[in-house]
Amino acid sequence: MSTAYGIIAEFDTPAGAMHAAEKVRDAGFRKWDVFTPFPVHGMDKAMGLKNSKVGWFSFLGGVTGYTTGMLMIWFMNRFDYPILIGGKPMFSPFSAFPPSYELTILLGAFGALGGMLILNRLPRLHHPLLKHKRFELVTHDKFFLVIETADPRYDEAETRKLLESTGSPRIELVEE
Amino acid sequence: MAADATVLSGSLSAPSVPKELERAPLVRNHRPIGWISDRICAINEGPTPAWWWVAFVISVGMMSTCFGMIAYQISTGVGVWGNCHPVMWGWPIINFVWWIGIGHAGTLISAILFLLRQKWRTAVNRAAEAMTIFAVMCAGIYPVIHVGRVWFAWWLFPIPNANGIWPQFRSPLMWDVFAVSTYFTVSLLFWYMGLIPDLAVLRDRAKTKIKQFAYGLFSLGWTGSNRHWSNYEKAYLILAGLSTPLVLSVHSIVSLDFAVSQLPGWHTTIFPPYFVAGAIFSGFGMVLTLLIPIRKICGLEDIITIRHVDLMCKVTLATGSIVGYAYGMEVFIAWYSGSPYEQFAFYNRAFGPYWWGYWTMIGCNVVIPQLFWFRKIRENLLVVFVISILVNVGMWFERFEIVVTSLHRDFLPSNWAVYKPTLIDVMTYLGTFGLFFTFFLLFMRFLPVIAISEVKGVTPQADPHHPLGGARHGGHHG
Numbered sequence: 001m002s003t004a005y006g007i008i009a010e011f012d013t014p015a016g017a018m019h020a021a022e023k024v025r026d027a028g029f030r031k032w033d034v035f036t037p038f039p040v041h042g043m044d045k046a047m048g049l050k051n052s053k054v055g056w057f058s059f060l061g062g063v064t065g066y067t068t069g070m071l072m073i074w075f076m077n078r079f080d081y082p083i084l085i086g087g088k089p090m091f092s093p094f095s096a097f098p099p100s101y102e103l104t105i106l107l108g109a110f111g112a113l114g115g116m117l118i119l120n121r122l123p124r125l126h127h128p129l130l131k132h133k134r135f136e137l138v139t140h141d142k143f144f145l146v147i148e149t150a151d152p153r154y155d156e157a158e159t160r161k162l163l164e165s166t167g168s169p170r171i172e173l174v175e176e
Numbered sequence: 177m178a179a180d181a182t183v184l185s186g187s188l189s190a191p192s193v194p195k196e197l198e199r200a201p202l203v204r205n206h207r208p209i210g211w212i213s214d215r216i217c218a219i220n221e222g223p224t225p226a227w228w229w230v231a232f233v234i235s236v237g238m239m240s241t242c243f244g245m246i247a248y249q250i251s252t253g254v255g256v257w258g259n260c261h262p263v264m265w266g267w268p269i270i271n272f273v274w275w276i277g278i279g280h281a282g283t284l285i286s287a288i289l290f291l292l293r294q295k296w297r298t299a300v301n302r303a304a305e306a307m308t309i310f311a312v313m314c315a316g317i318y319p320v321i322h323v324g325r326v327w328f329a330w331w332l333f334p335i336p337n338a339n340g341i342w343p344q345f346r347s348p349l350m351w352d353v354f355a356v357s358t359y360f361t362v363s364l365l366f367w368y369m370g371l372i373p374d375l376a377v378l379r380d381r382a383k384t385k386i387k388q389f390a391y392g393l394f395s396l397g398w399t400g401s402n403r404h405w406s407n408y409e410k411a412y413l414i415l416a417g418l419s420t421p422l423v424l425s426v427h428s429i430v431s432l433d434f435a436v437s438q439l440p441g442w443h444t445t446i447f448p449p450y451f452v453a454g455a456i457f458s459g460f461g462m463v464l465t466l467l468i469p470i471r472k473i474c475g476l477e478d479i480i481t482i483r484h485v486d487l488m489c490k491v492t493l494a495t496g497s498i499v500g501y502a503y504g505m506e507v508f509i510a511w512y513s514g515s516p517y518e519q520f521a522f523y524n525r526a527f528g529p530y531w532w533g534y535w536t537m538i539g540c541n542v543v544i545p546q547l548f549w550f551r552k553i554r555e556n557l558l559v560v561f562v563i564s565i566l567v568n569v570g571m572w573f574e575r576f577e578i579v580v581t582s583l584h585r586d587f588l589p590s591n592w593a594v595y596k597p598t599l600i601d602v603m604t605y606l607g608t609f610g611l612f613f614t615f616f617l618l619f620m621r622f623l624p625v626i627a628i629s630e631v632k633g634v635t636p637q638a639d640p641h642h643p644l645g646g647a648r649h650g651g652h653h654g
Contacts, residue, residue, distance in 0.1 A: 013645055038633035038638055049403065077345050081340065081342055099350065117396070123397055130397070140213050
């Protein structure tokens with residue numbers, strides 16, 4: 001039983017990491033990732049990632065916000081305690097619109113942030129990579145590609161050979 | 177695969193740009209991406225500078241004054257202010273609108289310029305968003321204390337109470353409650369989300385246990401995974417998309433507090449766009465006021481370049497001109513309406529007892545920003561700094577004119593009076609600067625003043641299709 005978490009390859013440039021990602025994607029790996037100090041344009045395609053699903057969370061939040069606003073105002077000003085103000089209708093979608101619009105945005109924004117965190121499984125208090133000394137440079141100026149040992153195609157010698165062929169100057173094993 | 181990409185990028189390479197059309201780089205002196213973290217984090221990591229302590233002590237002193245004044249007002253009553261019939265909306269509402277207007281530049285920079293793919297925003301968005309949040313905090317104080325009996329301020333929110341009654345949603349004041357609280361919350365979420373990768377930068381550099389723990393906790397275990405970036409960028413795009421209608425709606429709704437009433441000088445349909453333009457105008461004034469000293473003190477000249485200042489001056493010029501157009505149109509419509517009350521309101525603004533306020537406003541908001549047509553002025557930081565302060569002086573007088581001159585002489589001459597603020601009004605207002613700068617200084621000390629990962633992302637080294645980003649042949653981004 002190996003205690004290795006995965007094999008990590010370091011790159012100096014975004015292009016280096018991207019070409020490596022294309023190779024790893026084409027080799028059919030599933031449990032692997034690229035780590036960069038900033039989002040690299042084109043990396044999603046190089047990794048073969050699908051469009052992010054965050055939009056659905058935000059959409060759900062927005063719909064909830066708008067419905068809540070409209071129903072709340074109808075309930076309060078028309079149903080539960082109607083007060084006549086200057087002969088205006090007890091409920092009008094027009095005067096109820098601004099608060100409902102703001103609630104749409106509010107819950108839509110919570111949906112976007114919450115959706116991002118849920119899809120990314122964050123917050124996460126511990127990660128094997130964060131213990132790896134060299135990995136500290138991921139927030140500085142280095143680019144990393146990690147293939148996990150949990151991947152069905154993982155084979156220590158073969159995987160290392162694949163990563164060596166990408167031109168990475170530094171390949172190491174990461175402990176669990 | 178790699179060979180195909182090379183062939184493709186070779187055949188797509190764009191013709192080179194003529195020298196005079198070349199744009200100044202966003203980060204000067206070809207700084208490597210590691211330098212960007214080093215430079216920005218150095219502001220947080222170095223020893224606390226003496227100027228910081230001086231500024232902080234002064235700010236805390238002013239903030240305490242603000243709280244002291246508020247305590248006095250709450251314990252004594254609104255009579256301590258100059259608010260008196262017929263001017264029941266005095267300095268508190270002027271200052272509320274002024275502060276919340278300032279906030280708008282932050283959201284414009286973070287959201288609208290993001291959607292418009294204005295890459296230069298990355299150098300200024302973090303500080304501008306912080307400015308937004310602290311300005312909205314200052315603004316938020318006023319409506320709460322202005323209700324008079326502060327202990328009933330919670331009636332503004334739809335919370336069940338013992339009387340069994342609810343807020344009245346046909347009033348624009350209720351819309352305002354929702355607009356301002358949403359604005360604050362969404363700005364905070366947007367700001368925090370932008371901070372997550374940068375807090376991870378500070379976490380990975382931290383030397384002490386406390387810093388490692390604190391930055392580690394708030395960076396939520398960020399690793400820079402591309403699977404995470406993919407969701408992160410989508411969420412960022414959605415937040416920008418949501419903040420755009422939000423920022424336009426907030427000051428529109430603030431303007432409806434005025435425009436929905438029947439008062440001459442307030443009852444105009446031009447108010448929403450006019451208020452939004454004025455808000456962005458004043459906000460850019462404040463961004464310039466803050467960033468020109470910061471770039472100097474913190475040694476950020478290579479990141480906040482002259483080009484950034486130049487572009488912000490252009491936005492100020494554009495919005496200032498829109499505001500000038502709105503002033504002209506207001507006067508025209510007052511004449512064209514044929515309503516003697518409407519005509520008098522504007523005549524009284526320009527030539528009544530508050531004529532000096534009106535002409536200060538015209539001078540600072542319409543005339544002086546026109547200097548930004550000249551490149552020499554836009555590139556002279558001292559002049560830009562002075563003009564940026566004048567912009568906010570002008571915008572304060574705009575709100576003063578709107579609030580006070582419309583109220584102090586309305587329909588019946590027997591109802592007229594002249595409004596004067598009290599010392600308490602003045603001290604509370606000055607105190608909010610203390611509140612603003614206390615938070616801003618803490619922000620400068622403990623959080624990255626510039627969005628590190630975003631600035632890295634707009635350098636040529638970050639582009640995998642650029643030779644500096646590792647591409648073997650110059651790509652189409654060249």
